[in-house]
Amino acid sequence: MMGDSVTVVPLGPGAFEGRDYDEAVRVGTIVRRNRSRLVANGVCPACRGQFDRQLVESDQPYMTAAGYQIKGSCVDCGQVTAGDVRETLLSHPAVVSFFWRHDIDVREPYAGETVLPPEDTITERSSDPLTLAVTYRADDDELTVVVDETVTVLEVE
Numbered sequence: 001m002m003g004d005s006v007t008v009v010p011l012g013p014g015a016f017e018g019r020d021y022d023e024a025v026r027v028g029t030i031v032r033r034n035r036s037r038l039v040a041n042g043v044c045p046a047c048r049g050q051f052d053r054q055l056v057e058s059d060q061p062y063m064t065a066a067g068y069q070i071k072g073s074c075v076d077c078g079q080v081t082a083g084d085v086r087e088t089l090l091s092h093p094a095v096v097s098f099f100w101r102h103d104i105d106v107r108e109p110y111a112g113e114t115v116l117p118p119e120d121t122i123t124e125r126s127s128d129p130l131t132l133a134v135t136y137r138a139d140d141d142e143l144t145v146v147v148d149e150t151v152t153v154l155e156v157e
């Protein structure tokens with residue numbers, strides 16, 4: 001569980017070799033975050049080709065937050081993946097440094113519950129073209145990141 005969403009990360013047997021449950025969870029988190037970061041940067045997690053991503057409305061149970069999901073597809077190998085916008089934005093320097101200033105390391109697996117805000121902190125700023133705002137909170141501080149439909153960061157407030 002990451003915040004209010006369920007996470008599924010496929011891991012091979014090697015991921016469990018010589019690791020206890022917590023360590024395996026940590027591996028799963030690292031894999032998921034790295035995949036998320038590749039997608040955020042337009043790189044295919046499978047073949048490293050060009051990855052197109054789009055924020056779309058979604059009613060899927062996984063990787064959907066506030067009715068939206070990042071749908072990505074590779075123009076080279078056809079790989080398709082879905083992402084949670086809150087997690088994808090975790091690799092943005094503004095978000096990393098915001099949490100770091102509050103002594104939270106976004107790379108830590110159990111920081112997931114802290115760094116993934118509840119779905120109601122995602123708001124639609126406009127519908128056509130689509131822009132979403134995601135608000136992260138730490139202590140009494142807030143950081144809002146506004147993205148367009150290609151998940152490009154437009155502003156940080």
Ligand SMILES: [Zn+2]
Nearest residue numbers: 044047074077
């Ligand atoms: Zn690919």
